[in-house]
Structures are given as structure tokens and as C-alpha cells.
Amino acid sequence: MTDAGELRRRTHELLAAHPPATTDRLDFLRARFDAGLAWVHYPEGLGGLGAPRSLQVVVDEELAAAGAPDNDPRRIGIGLGMAAPTVLRYGTDEQKARFLRPLWTGEEVWCQLFSEPGAGSDLAALGTRAVRDDGGDWVVDGQKVWTSSAHLARWAILIARTDPDAPKHAGITYFICDMTDPGVEVRPLRQITGEAEFNEVFLTGVRIPDSHRLGEVGDGWRVAQTTLMNERVSIGGMRLPREGGMIGPVAGTWRERPELRSHDLHQRLLKLWVEAEVSRLTAERLRQQLNAGQPGYEGSGMKLAFARLNQEISGLEVELRGEEGLLYDDWTMRRPELVDFTGRDAGYRYLRSKGNSIEGGTSEVLLNIVAERVLGLPAEPRTDKDVPWKDLAR
Numbered sequence: 070m071t072d073a074g075e076l077r078r079r080t081h082e083l084l085a086a087h088p089p090a091t092t093d094r095l096d097f098l099r100a101r102f103d104a105g106l107a108w109v110h111y112p113e114g115l116g117g118l119g120a121p122r123s124l125q126v127v128v129d130e131e132l133a134a135a136g137a138p139d140n141d142p143r144r145i146g147i148g149l150g151m152a153a154p155t156v157l158r159y160g161t162d163e164q165k166a167r168f169l170r171p172l173w174t175g176e177e178v179w180c181q182l183f184s185e186p187g188a189g190s191d192l193a194a195l196g197t198r199a200v201r202d203d204g205g206d207w208v209v210d211g212q213k214v215w216t217s218s219a220h221l222a223r224w225a226i227l228i229a230r231t232d233p234d235a236p237k238h239a240g241i242t243y244f245i246c247d248m249t250d251p252g253v254e255v256r257p258l259r260q261i262t263g264e265a266e267f268n269e270v271f272l273t274g275v276r277i278p279d280s281h282r283l284g285e286v287g288d289g290w291r292v293a294q295t296t297l298m299n300e301r302v303s304i305g306g307m308r309l310p311r312e313g314g315m316i317g318p319v320a321g322t323w324r325e326r327p328e329l330r331s332h333d334l335h336q337r338l339l340k341l342w343v344e345a346e347v348s349r350l351t352a353e354r355l356r357q358q359l360n361a362g363q364p365g366y367e368g369s370g371m372k373l374a375f376a377r378l379n380q381e382i383s384g385l386e387v388e389l390r391g392e393e394g395l396l397y398d399d400w401t402m403r404r405p406e407l408v409d410f411t412g413r414d415a416g417y418r419y420l421r422s423k424g425n426s427i428e429g430g431t432s433e434v435l436l437n438i439v440a441e442r443v444l445g446l447p448a449e450p451r452t453d454k455d456v457p458w459k460d461l462a463r
Contacts, residue, residue, distance in 0.1 A: 071109070071120040073127045079118075080106060080131040089137040098140055098174040101132075107140075107173045111157065115169050123357065140175045143407045147218060148172040148179035150303030152226050155296045159243070159284045168224070168245070180222035181300075182213040182246060182270060183293070187463060189214075190431050192228075193237045193290060194461065197272060199229035199244065207231075207244065207282070209252075209275040215428065219255045219268035220404050222248045226296060227277075228289045233459040240458055241289035245281040252276070261420045263400040266408060300429050301368035302355065309349050315379050315418060316345040318411060319386040329389050338389075341382050348374045369435045370443060376425035376432055379410075383419040390415055 087100045101107055102116045106128045111117025132139075142149055149172070156168055171177040188195040197211025209229050219225070225246040232240035246253070252275035257265035284292040312320055323330065323338055352371055387394035397416040410418055426432040440446040453461055 071118045071124070073124055076106070076109065076118075076120065076124055076127045077131055079104060080128050084132075084135050084137065089135055094138045095174060095176070097138055099170070101137075102170050102173055106132075108153075111169075115157070115165055116173055140173060145172070145175045145178055146303060146407075147181055148177070148224075151181060151296045151300045152179045152224070154299045155226065155243075155283060155292060156245075158295055159292050161280075163280070164245070164283070172224075177223040178218055178221045180216050180219045180225045180248070181296070182216060182219075182225045182227040182272075183296075184215045185212060186214050186269075190434050192293075193241070194458070194463070195228060195230060195241070196463070197227075197229045198233075199231050199242060199277070201231075201279075205279050207277045207279065209244070209246070209272050209277060211272050213270040213272070214267075215258070216255075216268045216270050217266055217428075218406075219248065219270050220257065220265075221406060224248060225270075226283075228293050230458065231289075232287055234457050235287065236455050237453065237458045237461065238290045239287060241293070242286050243283045243289035243292040244277050245283060246272075246275065246277055247281075250275045257402075257404055259402060261423065262417060264403050264405055266405050297430065298368055301372040301435070307352065308356065309352070311346065311349070312342075313349065314345065315382040315386075315410060315422070316342055318415070318418070319382055319389060322386065322389060326389075329391065334385070334389055337385055341378065341385060344374075345378055345382065348378060367443060369430065369438045372429055373432055373435045373439065376422075379418075379422040379425045383415070383422045386415045387419045394419075 083101060083104050083106060087097050089097060092100075098107075105113055105116065105118040107116035109117050109120040109125050109128060110122035112119055140149075153169060153172055156164055156172075160168070168177075172179060182197075183192060183195075185195050185197060195211075197209065197213065199207045199209045201207055207229075209227070211229065213227075216225075225248050227244045227246040228241050229244060230240050231242040234240070248255075252273040254271040254273070255268050256271070258267040258269055259265045260267060319338065320342060323334075348371070351374075355367055355371055394415050396414065397420075398414045408421065410421065413421075430438075437449055441448050
């Protein structure tokens, strides 16, 4: 078993062989991956050493102290948090060897082609079709929506319907889609913030080799659950310091601007500060549980709390700032590489947080998941569960 001392030794060897001050950033990241120090809980040869996930912090702290570059995880969050664990669990040896290294180093950005205009909250009702041709490859036609980073992505995780005669959950297959295929068209979706970090993606005759299928044909819904559970953990369970995230700016304003204070705002801030701290510590406990295996449905509860807190905190911040809270820095139409909640002003945080209860699973759907899968309450009646997809009303 690799322990903390062994990881420190390996990290020091990496730094000695590839000094951060004189080594190209990408070369350093590749060397780190090859040394098994990218994500230590992954298997040897795939960027890890089979060590406990909790020991990753040992490597990260040593590298940060040495001024080593990171892989800009916010820019490649979909690849790291969603695509990688799915490829690791369901991918072939060839798929793991091909995709995981450039995914982790950030050489290849990933996006997620799941939601559709007619299948948002009811993802299993998706209608994008994948039909196998005589050569064994797949031809995909359809439309996806709310696709973060599609304008930057080299690869996408995609679910498509391969059997319309089966019930909606049973006729789906999971693929890795090449975003450079000529049949892929990406169009920006401008948001209330003025930016277009989301996109709609049109797929017309997109060819996917069967070697880029993850899991068995028709088993895509089960594969997608791994992606979705990891997505909710990555959104709601991110590691933060005390007063990290949205609560930090509003607490800072409270301390620095006593003329803005009132008794009512003070009571609301205290309540939200405590809830943010409870959420942060709960996320830490959830990450510790991950050391024992795959994420469970508890991540849905964390994502629920993340959305509600962000919206309440950002609303409080706008009220606290008064007239200043109504100002907005820049309405320019841009296609950003990442979402920067704390690097913008209060108006941006207020507007952008409205999407938190939609992206990564709507709060309404997550409430159902928590009720049924975590609390064990009776399931919501579903009359379409065993009906062939082609017979469903659309």
C-alpha cells in the first residue's frame, strides 16, 4: 500500500527530474501523470498508484509549495469530474490508455451531450438516434442543448437512442463523440449574464466507431448514472476553505462596509454563513466516503444545497450593496472557458446562480432522487416505465 511518505518521496523525485521553473508546463503535467501522481487513486499506468483517494492532498500540497503548475481543473471540470470516472469504470483498456492522459493534462477538453430540447428533466426520453451501419459503426442524428464548453471541446460523452422499440431507459447507448466530426455544429446560447458558456449542438450524420462505445449496447442509462452521480459530487461537493465560494464576497463586504449593515441583513447573513459552513463540512465528509468506492445518491443532496445556497447568498449580497448591487460590469457577448463566480461582481453572481438549480440536474428532479433513493420514500407513479419509447407521446 502506497502511504504518505512514499508519495512525498515520489513527488520529490518528480520535482528533481522536472524542475517547475525550467520545465515546460505541459511536459511537467505529462511527467506527473506518468509518475502516477495525477490522481493517486487511479490504477498504475493511468495516472495513479492505486493509493487511497484521501492521499491526493499530500501530492497537491508538495507540488503547490514547489510552485508546480496544475492542470487548470476549472477549465476541464467536465473531463475530470464526469468523463474520466466513466471511462475508468466502463472503458476498455485501449479507451483508458487513449483518453485519460490528454484529458487530465488538459490537452483535450470534454463536454457532455446529454440534455435535449424535449428531454431535459426527463433525460431518459431523449430522442437523438444512433443507427449502426453495415460496417459496424454508428451514425448519429439529433440535437443536444445546454452543453457547457462545446465550443472548446475535442471530445464529448454522448447518450443516444439505439432501440426505439425498447422502454425509454432500456434503449440507450453511451458513446464518446468526436467534436471535430463535420456533422457536429455548435451554436452559442446567450444567457442572462450576457455570456454564452452554454451551447446547443446539432448532430447530422455524425459517425462514431463502435470502438468509441462505452458499455454494452442498450446499457447506456446505467453507464450514464455513473456520469451523473459524479457530476453532482463535482458540482456540490467541491473542496473549499472556510468562507470559500459565494459566502466569501458577501462576508467580506459586511466586514469592510459597516455603513451597509442592518439588523435584518445581519440575521440573514449569520444564518447563511452557518449553512454554508455546514454544507462545506458535509462535502468534506462526502469526499471521505468516496474513498470506499463510487459516489452514491448523497451527491444529489449536496448539489441541491449548493444551488439553494448560491441563490440565497447572491440575493443577500445584492440587497446588502443597495444601489451598487444593481450595477453590472459587462454585458458583452463572450464565450468564456470557465465560470468565475468569485472573480466577477455581485450582479454577475446573482444572475449566474439562477442556473445552478437547472444545470447538473434540476432541483425538482434531485428532490425526487433524494426522496426515493436516500430517504426510501414511496416512488413517484410512472406510467411510461414499461412503454416502448416509440409509443410515448412527444
